Amino acid sequence: MTATQIVTTGHRAPRKKMTRKKWQTVIWFVALLAITAIVIYPLLWLFASTFKPNSEFGQNQGLIPLNPTFENYGTIVEGIGGVPMWRFFANSTILAVSAVIGTLFSSSLAAYAFARIKFKGLGIFFASMIGTLLLPVHVVIIPQYIWFNKLGLIDTFVPLILPKFLATEAFFVFLMVQFIRNLPKDMDEAARIDGAGHGRIFWYITLPLIKPSLITGAIFAFIWTWNDFLAPLLYLNSPENYPLPIALRLYNDQTSTSDYGATVTASFVALIPILLFFIVFQRFLVNGVATQGLKG
Amino acid sequence: MSTTETRRVTTAGRGGTRRPPHRSAARTRTIRETLAGYTFLLPWMIGFLGLTMGPMLYSLYLSFTSYNLFSPPKWVGFDNYIRLFTDDPVFIQSAQITLFYVLVGTPIKLAAALAIAMLLNFRDRGAGFFRSAFYAPSLIGASVSVAIVWRAMFNTDGPVDRGLQIFGINLGGWIGNVSLVVPMMILLAVWQFGATMVIFLAGLKQVPKELYEAAEVDGAGAFRRFRAVTMPMLSPVVFFNLLLELVGAFQVFASAYIISNGTGGPAGMTNFITLYLYKRGFTDTQMGYASAIGWIVMIVVAVIAVILFRTQKSWVHYSGDDR
Numbered sequence: 052m053t054a055t056q057i058v059t060t061g062h063r064a065p066r067k068k069m070t071r072k073k074w075q076t077v078i079w080f081v082a083l084l085a086i087t088a089i090v091i092y093p094l095l096w097l098f099a100s101t102f103k104p105n106s107e108f109g110q111n112q113g114l115i116p117l118n119p120t121f122e123n124y125g126t127i128v129e130g131i132g133g134v135p136m137w138r139f140f141a142n143s144t145i146l147a148v149s150a151v152i153g154t155l156f157s158s159s160l161a162a163y164a165f166a167r168i169k170f171k172g173l174g175i176f177f178a179s180m181i182g183t184l185l186l187p188v189h190v191v192i193i194p195q196y197i198w199f200n201k202l203g204l205i206d207t208f209v210p211l212i213l214p215k216f217l218a219t220e221a222f223f224v225f226l227m228v229q230f231i232r233n234l235p236k237d238m239d240e241a242a243r244i245d246g247a248g249h250g251r252i253f254w255y256i257t258l259p260l261i262k263p264s265l266i267t268g269a270i271f272a273f274i275w276t277w278n279d280f281l282a283p284l285l286y287l288n289s290p291e292n293y294p295l296p297i298a299l300r301l302y303n304d305q306t307s308t309s310d311y312g313a314t315v316t317a318s319f320v321a322l323i324p325i326l327l328f329f330i331v332f333q334r335f336l337v338n339g340v341a342t343q344g345l346k347g
Numbered sequence: 348m349s350t351t352e353t354r355r356v357t358t359a360g361r362g363g364t365r366r367p368p369h370r371s372a373a374r375t376r377t378i379r380e381t382l383a384g385y386t387f388l389l390p391w392m393i394g395f396l397g398l399t400m401g402p403m404l405y406s407l408y409l410s411f412t413s414y415n416l417f418s419p420p421k422w423v424g425f426d427n428y429i430r431l432f433t434d435d436p437v438f439i440q441s442a443q444i445t446l447f448y449v450l451v452g453t454p455i456k457l458a459a460a461l462a463i464a465m466l467l468n469f470r471d472r473g474a475g476f477f478r479s480a481f482y483a484p485s486l487i488g489a490s491v492s493v494a495i496v497w498r499a500m501f502n503t504d505g506p507v508d509r510g511l512q513i514f515g516i517n518l519g520g521w522i523g524n525v526s527l528v529v530p531m532m533i534l535l536a537v538w539q540f541g542a543t544m545v546i547f548l549a550g551l552k553q554v555p556k557e558l559y560e561a562a563e564v565d566g567a568g569a570f571r572r573f574r575a576v577t578m579p580m581l582s583p584v585v586f587f588n589l590l591l592e593l594v595g596a597f598q599v600f601a602s603a604y605i606i607s608n609g610t611g612g613p614a615g616m617t618n619f620i621t622l623y624l625y626k627r628g629f630t631d632t633q634m635g636y637a638s639a640i641g642w643i644v645m646i647v648v649a650v651i652a653v654i655l656f657r658t659q660k661s662w663v664h665y666s667g668d669d670r
Contacts, residue, residue, distance in 0.1 A: 079470050083477050086463065088483055090538065096506060097496045112506045118531050161391035170377075170384030180391070183399055185594050189621065191642035193409065193628050194402035197416065217394025224391065278490040280601035281621075285629060286651040296601070298489040303495055303605055315499065318492035325487055333479045336486075341546045 101316040108311040123316035131301045132290040137321070141323075143277055143294040146211055148274035151269045153215030154223050158268060159261070161218045162227030163253050167239065184221040188281070196285055210286045211279075215272070223268045230264035231257060267339035270332055274325050295321040367419065394445050397476035403645075410639035415632045417500060417646055427639035438640070439549060444529055445620040446647075449596040452533040457589060460543035465577070467544070468551045478548065481541040488539035501531050520608060528616045549579070551582040579664040586663045590655055594648055600625070620644055 095114060102119040103312060104112065108225055130136040164170075165177050199210040218224055221227075232258070242252050280296045287293055290301070301313040330335065377589055385392070385395050406424055412420035431438045463481065487493050500506050502587040507566030558576045567575060580587075600621040603611065611618025613625070620640065628637030 054549055061409055075573055076470055082466065083453050088478050089475060090484060093500055095495050157390040160387045164384050164387035168380055168384040168387060170381040176388065179395060185652060187594060187597050187644050189624055189644040191399060191402040193634055193638050194405040194643060195398060197634065214394060214398055216390060217398060219394045219398050220389040266585050280491055298490040299495065304608060314495060318495045322487055322492045329486055337479055337545050340542055
């Protein structure tokens with residue numbers, strides 16, 4: 052009697068624990084699924100709404116279009132303000148790709164100087180660079196605009212691209228400095244003994260080794276430029292120069308009541324490149340953010 | 348004898364000729380290093396002087412002038428600042444809603460990021476998927492597209508309104524509601540918790556398991572373990588992200604612009620400071636006045652940073668190898 056009791060309790064205790072742990076896992080999973088649903092819902096809604104005809108927007112706020120149609124896509128291909136959609140796409144692409152090139156070029160050079168060269172003034176410059184990480188744009192945009200205006204560069208891409216070639220975004224410099232500092236120095240020293248200067252060490256040793264941070268930097272530079280609204284709003288006047296976000300503003304302004312379908316569809320189409328980037332590089336992005344300890 | 352002499356000569360010769368070249372080699376090396384340093388830093392330096400430092404100083408000067416881009420700046424002393432604080436209720440309101448948005452929204456966002464990071468850290472199965480799903484909004488949250496979606500979602504009879512009606516809550520549209528539009532903007536910021544969450548999650552994974560086990564042996568409950576182990580270990584990461592997020596929150600622009608169609612309405616409740624600066628500077632071309640707004644933002648950000656750094660000692664814990 053006592054023996055069986057002991058045996059059963061001895062048998063039961065771990066089973067109870069097991070089921071408790073299992074239950075916890077189930078609750079955990081359900082809670083996370085619920086959060087996922089809330090987080091992803093706006094995007095799902097956007098995607099689903101691109102297939103709703105205009106007449107449906109007032110009534111049907113759910114996920115499933117009652118009369119699915121592709122007409123919105125047909126409408127937005129024509130563009131807005133006399134400029135076809137592909138033009139906005141092309142402008143956005145030119146800006147984003149130039150930003151990637153400029154950012155990688157200028158930030159990696161600066162990062163190498165900060166991390167690997169000892170020279171007078173290094174400390175002050177490095178502190179200044181970190182300081183600009185916290186600098187609000189409010190204090191620089193007005194003079195920048197005035198000067199670019201004086202140079203006759205309004206309504207060109209120069210004010211949008213030039214800063215990228217001058218490493219004004221400290222985030223990228225900092226990202227690469229951290230990465231270079233974590234690299235072992237023995238290869239640099241071996242190369243120096245063989246007579247290589249900083250130029251060759253940078254090009255043949257450092258750059259190949261910091262490829263992960265270059266890729267992370269490239270992705271962020273692309274996405275941030277693609278999304279940027281304030282700078283193109285300030286500098287670009289004529290519709291044929293507009294990148295997507297400014298074109299979307301036109302939809303948003305003009306069609307707040309009339310062509311809702313086109314507005315929503317154009318919004319979705321503008322996000323496609325970023326969503327693709329995200330799907331392809333998600334591990335990379337997420338791990339990059341996690342290891343760099345910086346925001347995304 | 349002759350050998351010692353030659354030896355002496357050679358050593359003397361060596362010592363005499365070798366030392367100066369050695370020193371000058373070191374000097375040429377420092378010069379070369381400095382030259383290389385400045386060459387590599389050249390693009391950054393041009394940008395720093397021409398697009399950051401220069402503009403900062405110039406906008407400081409402009410903030411004491413009246414300037415409309417066409418006639419030269421006219422010195423007005425502290426007029427702009429005095430006018431902002433005594434004679435511009437729109438600015439006061441803009442400053443108030445911006446501070447509310449920054450000081451309330453950012454802590455909520457970080458708390459959400461931390462809570463969900465801890466939840467994710469609880470089990471490993473599927474955590475990678477959730478991590479990626481939660482991260483996505485951070486990449487697109489500041490875009491015009493998302494602002495348009497937000498506007499549609501929170502409109503009268505929009506999905507949010509309809510959804511709440513199911514639970515018997517009739518709030519109407521959030522977009523036109525003076526008391527709901529700022530909370531809605533905060534929701535949009537909180538929705539982008541993912542990037543911070545990923546950073547916190549990485550920090551949580553680095554907390555040594557022994558610390559939790561030791562705390563459990565000592566009889567610490569879940570809350571005590573959080574306060575005594577998790578928070579101290581994570582505090583440097585929290586500090587750094589709090590600082591960056593606060594500065595970032597001051598710059599909210601695209602969503603406010605799109606949601607209010609550039610007006611800052613309803614009743615100025617989305618007229619965040621960046622939008623107000625934009626309107627004053629670029630719509631009304633009051634460059635001096637707008638520069639003064641810019642410098643006030645700069646000073647407020649600096650004050651917040653200094654306060655954070657000052658209080659750092661009491662809550663941020665650096666365990667040596669953390670950084």
